[in-house]
Amino acid sequence: MLFIWSEPDLAIEWGPIMITGKNSIQESHYRILSVKEDASYEEIRTSYRSAIFNSHPDKLQKTSEIDVSDHESTDRFMKVKKAWEILSDFRSRSVYDCELRASRQDMVAAEDVSLEDMMVENTEEALELFYQCRCGDYFSVDSSDLGKMGFTVLKDADKILILTPNASPSSVVLPCGSCSLRIRLWINVDSRISVDDHL
Structure with a gap:
């Protein structure tokens, strides 16, 4: 969701x-x-x-x-x-x-997080972004889902660039995989994160 x-x-x-x-x-x-x-x-x-x-x-x-x-x-x-x-x-x-x-x-978020707070996993199919919930499970979103929402996800060596739709800051509400908590992931216009720093 x-x-x-x-x-x-x-x-x-x-x-x-x-x-x-x-x-x-x-x-x-x-x-x-x-x-x-x-x-x-x-x-x-x-x-x-x-x-x-x-x-x-x-x-x-x-x-x-x-x-x-x-x-x-x-x-x-x-x-x-x-x-x-x-x-x-x-x-x-x-x-x-x-x-x-x-x-x-219904979309009240327990916490606001930035893209830099997320852990990144590079799989063959997509880049996955994770944030640990207090229950022990994770909030997650992958590059495929972000693409469906209008974000552009680019990977260059060990850096990831995420461009927002309409060139304005955006946020995505992510549910926990186990409990009812949600977080709001804030993504700036041209957010960059390093894969190595977040693994």
């Missing part, structure tokens, strides 16, 4: 990712359409039109040099359609906003 939000200046932009169930990650409808939560109907409609055009599976197959699976392109297209369906209607948007706020109230 992961939850992320960004804090540009003093205004808080909540919810690019919200929890929908144990160990699942889902982008908010606002994030899918690349709009703020206070966006007007016109802003949402404009973003929807752009997103639906850019995510259409037929367009992606014709223009993409990178091998994009049919499942991924169809999934993205369906997410855009669903986001528009919810956010274009005043009533469904109001219900969705209430659910989004309620999910955030």
